[in-house]
Amino acid sequence: MPDEQIQLAAIDLGSNSFHMVVAVQAQNEIRMQEGLSEKVQLGAGLDGANRITEEAQQRALDCLGRFAQRIRGIPVGSVRVVGTNTLRVARNARQFIARAEQVLGHDIEVVAGREEARLIYLGVSHTLPDNGGRRLVVDIGGGSTELIIGERFESVETESLHMGCVSYSQRYFANGEIAEKAFNKAITAARREVLLIEATYRKLGWQQAVGASGTIKAIAQVCEENGWSDGAVTLDGLQKIRKRLVRSGDVSRIDLKGLREDRAAIFPSGVAILTGIFEQLGIERMEFSSGALREGVLYDLVGRFAHEDVRERSIVAMMKRHRVDPAQAQRVHDTAMDLHGQLAKSWQLGSDILTDTLHWAAQLHEVGFAVSHAQFHKHGAYLLTHSDLSGFSKQEQELVALLVRSHRRKIPLPMFEERAVEERVPLLRLALLLRIAALLHHGRYDTALPDIRAKAGDVSLTLQFPEGWLDEHPLTRADIEQEQEFFRVAGYELNVS
Numbered sequence: 001m002p003d004e005q006i007q008l009a010a011i012d013l014g015s016n017s018f019h020m021v022v023a024v025q026a027q028n029e030i031r032m033q034e035g036l037s038e039k040v041q042l043g044a045g046l047d048g049a050n051r052i053t054e055e056a057q058q059r060a061l062d063c064l065g066r067f068a069q070r071i072r073g074i075p076v077g078s079v080r081v082v083g084t085n086t087l088r089v090a091r092n093a094r095q096f097i098a099r100a101e102q103v104l105g106h107d108i109e110v111v112a113g114r115e116e117a118r119l120i121y122l123g124v125s126h127t128l129p130d131n132g133g134r135r136l137v138v139d140i141g142g143g144s145t146e147l148i149i150g151e152r153f154e155s156v157e158t159e160s161l162h163m164g165c166v167s168y169s170q171r172y173f174a175n176g177e178i179a180e181k182a183f184n185k186a187i188t189a190a191r192r193e194v195l196l197i198e199a200t201y202r203k204l205g206w207q208q209a210v211g212a213s214g215t216i217k218a219i220a221q222v223c224e225e226n227g228w229s230d231g232a233v234t235l236d237g238l239q240k241i242r243k244r245l246v247r248s249g250d251v252s253r254i255d256l257k258g259l260r261e262d263r264a265a266i267f268p269s270g271v272a273i274l275t276g277i278f279e280q281l282g283i284e285r286m287e288f289s290s291g292a293l294r295e296g297v298l299y300d301l302v303g304r305f306a307h308e309d310v311r312e313r314s315i316v317a318m319m320k321r322h323r324v325d326p327a328q329a330q331r332v333h334d335t336a337m338d339l340h341g342q343l344a345k346s347w348q349l350g351s352d353i354l355t356d357t358l359h360w361a362a363q364l365h366e367v368g369f370a371v372s373h374a375q376f377h378k379h380g381a382y383l384l385t386h387s388d389l390s391g392f393s394k395q396e397q398e399l400v401a402l403l404v405r406s407h408r409r410k411i412p413l414p415m416f417e418e419r420a421v422e423e424r425v426p427l428l429r430l431a432l433l434l435r436i437a438a439l440l441h442h443g444r445y446d447t448a449l450p451d452i453r454a455k456a457g458d459v460s461l462t463l464q465f466p467e468g469w470l471d472e473h474p475l476t477r478a479d480i481e482q483e484q485e486f487f488r489v490a491g492y493e494l495n496v497s
Helices: 056-069 086-087 092-103 114-124 165-172 181-205 214-225 235-249 262-281 293-305 310-321 326-343 354-363 376-386 394-406 415-417 421-440 474-488
Strands: 006-013 018-026 029-039 078-084 108-110 134-140 145-149 154-161 208-211 287-288 453-457 460-464 494-495
Touching: 006 056, 006 293, 018 056, 029 056, 029 293, 056 092, 056 326, 078 086, 078 092, 086 092, 086 108, 086 114, 086 235, 092 108, 108 154, 108 394, 114 134, 114 154, 114 208, 114 293, 114 453, 134 262, 145 181, 145 262, 154 181, 165 181, 181 235, 181 262, 208 214, 214 235, 214 262, 214 287, 235 262, 262 460, 293 394, 310 354, 326 421, 326 453, 354 394, 354 421, 376 394, 394 415, 394 421, 415 421, 421 460, 421 474, 474 494
Parallel strands: 006 078, 078 108, 134 208, 208 287, 460 494
Antiparallel strands: 006 018, 018 029, 134 145, 145 154, 453 460
16 A cells, blocks of 8 residues: 655745745655746835835735635645745734735744754655765745855854845946946945854854845856856856956846846845855855755745654753753643643634643743843743744744743733734633643642642633642642632633632
């Protein structure tokens, strides 16, 4: 009997282009079926107030409508959609994402720069032979450039720099003009960005430099078709391209064999950025890999199916880094998940993202102790919001941070009001469960809790304790009486029996 085939898809909402790859997983192997790419130029659609214009949004939605037709029938959970730099910086990103999710029928995650870098490396490493040694991987996007050093399938150092071919085109090659002075300024700006990471990267070292993304692919093709290299990008080839671009004077007059017309507008800025990277890091030669962010997203998705979720490693690493008490974290986690198991159906908390959010928040609810015992729930929320957590999207980190912020003292109801309407009630209910779990383990005792039964109404929670147990634990009874007032302010009733 042949192994079952699982169809998967990954979509990368880049600042310049949107990419999609559809694949099947069978017999422990991923086979690519189809790749689609459209130049949407979402980054170029940012106005002076850093908002995505309606025209750019419509281009994006039209593209996603075509993508949606291709992935129709692939179940939720087997499609992963990630947004990058433009959706990280746009002030109206949340509104656009809501529209885009309606078109696609799947959630969109916005990933932080270093998480984007990790996923890029994962995609590259799965499309190149494993020759041993370290690789430097460079991916020039529309709004950011990622540089990663890794070995085999694991990234060692990741960085996302604030330079991209769309943003540099607007800054240094406005209206399509290519002037030598502006070209030199663009290269210098790129070198200054790379200078921030140069010492660390040179110390780690690498045996092979690899480029990903359409920009580096276009440069490699131009080098090869003009006889300046054998398919790789070389410093000599970049210098020859630079001379030809400056000589042309304008993107409309570029005459380079191998350069597609639709890439001409952002080609000079891409060449300037890559030249700056080559010069600052002393690179002489860079191979090209067809693997990039979308392939990395796909392999990361498959890893989650196989219970090799990098997010779990990130949680453990953060607990160790901030010296979270693992025994207390486990106590609170186990009680919170037990309550969740009892109430998931009646309170509609059974979705994967809600279950995972409580699972992570319970383990990290005391992470703020690393800053101060006073207001540690607020410090913990800050750390979770602003830390680089491999595998996590920005939205996932925000949800975990919200639960940690809400697990003690006054419940920050305005923060729940800021969430989408459909998220407010389930997130508040998760917070209430985490509060009860933390309260029951206030004494930090190793002694196991008794069997506690939980029942929930629409706006009520009833905890049933063994007869006489609360009388034997007057401090817990006092904590519950105080908690009843916090519940009341949040619009819920907490009862004990």
